[in-house]
Amino acid sequence: MQTTPIHIQTPLLASMLLSRFTGGQVWLKLEALQPSGSFKARGVGHACQHYVRQGAKQLLSSSGGNAGLAVAYAGRQLKVPVTVVVPQTTSARAIELIRAEQAKVVIEGASWNDAHEHAQQLATDDGAYIHPFDDPLLWQGHASLIDEVAEAGLKPDAVVLSVGGGGLLCGVIEGLNRQGWCDVPIVAVETEGAASLQAAVSAGRPVTLDAINSIATSLGAKQVAAQALTSARDNRVLCYQVSDREALDACLAFADDHRLLVEPACGAALAAVYQRAEALNDKTNVLVIVCGGVGVTRAQLQAWSQQLG
Numbered sequence: 001m002q003t004t005p006i007h008i009q010t011p012l013l014a015s016m017l018l019s020r021f022t023g024g025q026v027w028l029k030l031e032a033l034q035p036s037g038s039f040k041a042r043g044v045g046h047a048c049q050h051y052v053r054q055g056a057k058q059l060l061s062s063s064g065g066n067a068g069l070a071v072a073y074a075g076r077q078l079k080v081p082v083t084v085v086v087p088q089t090t091s092a093r094a095i096e097l098i099r100a101e102q103a104k105v106v107i108e109g110a111s112w113n114d115a116h117e118h119a120q121q122l123a124t125d126d127g128a129y130i131h132p133f134d135d136p137l138l139w140q141g142h143a144s145l146i147d148e149v150a151e152a153g154l155k156p157d158a159v160v161l162s163v164g165g166g167g168l169l170c171g172v173i174e175g176l177n178r179q180g181w182c183d184v185p186i187v188a189v190e191t192e193g194a195a196s197l198q199a200a201v202s203a204g205r206p207v208t209l210d211a212i213n214s215i216a217t218s219l220g221a222k223q224v225a226a227q228a229l230t231s232a233r234d235n236r237v238l239c240y241q242v243s244d245r246e247a248l249d250a251c252l253a254f255a256d257d258h259r260l261l262v263e264p265a266c267g268a269a270l271a272a273v274y275q276r277a278e279a280l281n282d283k284t285n286v287l288v289i290v291c292g293g294v295g296v297t298r299a300q301l302q303a304w305s306q307q308l309g
């Protein structure tokens, strides 16, 4: 069995173009370059490896997005069969990508919650279910990206990242704490139609949004992990919101500036920089997690652009 990590070590680039929008240097951690197209390769890869080591003979996921693709990728590396249950709303393109990783796709239910429930029913004793964001094993794996930043000799004064269910946030906090960097502030960015962390922080308790209304579908968790809320109560996490248009514009600008296509879920974090977010004005070194995402094509960017006017 493969014992080396499933994810790859990603480049950490100083961006002179994005640095123009802040007081200091912007550093890009290019998770878009993971073989599965997003940072999910880290946590999901770590969790899959753990479960397979413990004897799991098959892996299950309920995500038609980057988490499902990461499980499919990890399963192929580990030579373990993967089933991904996806809701009917999943695009043909997403299904094609998962199948290309040789995973079995089961289409079931109207929403992620339905697919999630169905996946639990499929779970067998010899299989492991991989949650897309709420599992300490995932956070442990995501934390490796901060280890790499430290190994590169950089201590950031702020981290900018996107928040869906909060798995990336929990992982980055774990990584920072592991380095003893407990004072580094985090700008946690959501789109307005998917702001489940902000809703929970404002209410001071777990909140389930009625609906997700955003093109940033990878941020579309109606409720964040309890640990994300606990972490965000800590005053080092600053919740920040951008519109879909702003997230999309950031994707377009980033495609020009760094010649990489990323999802609006990732554009959200980039938008905080392009918008000169006040929290970044006085920072010498800003680390932006370029979380990536495969749910984007040139045609899809154009379609969103028309849709948003």
Ligand SMILES: *Cc1c(COP(=O)(O)O)cnc(C)c1O
Residues within 6 Å of the ligand: 038, 039, 040, 065, 066, 067, 132, 133, 162, 163, 164, 165, 166, 167, 168, 169, 218, 219, 221, 263, 265, 266, 291, 292, 293, 294
């Ligand atoms: C999963 C994902 C997110 C959100 O991550 P969470 O751990 O759910 O907060 C953001 N961007 C991309 C591209 C993702 O795949």
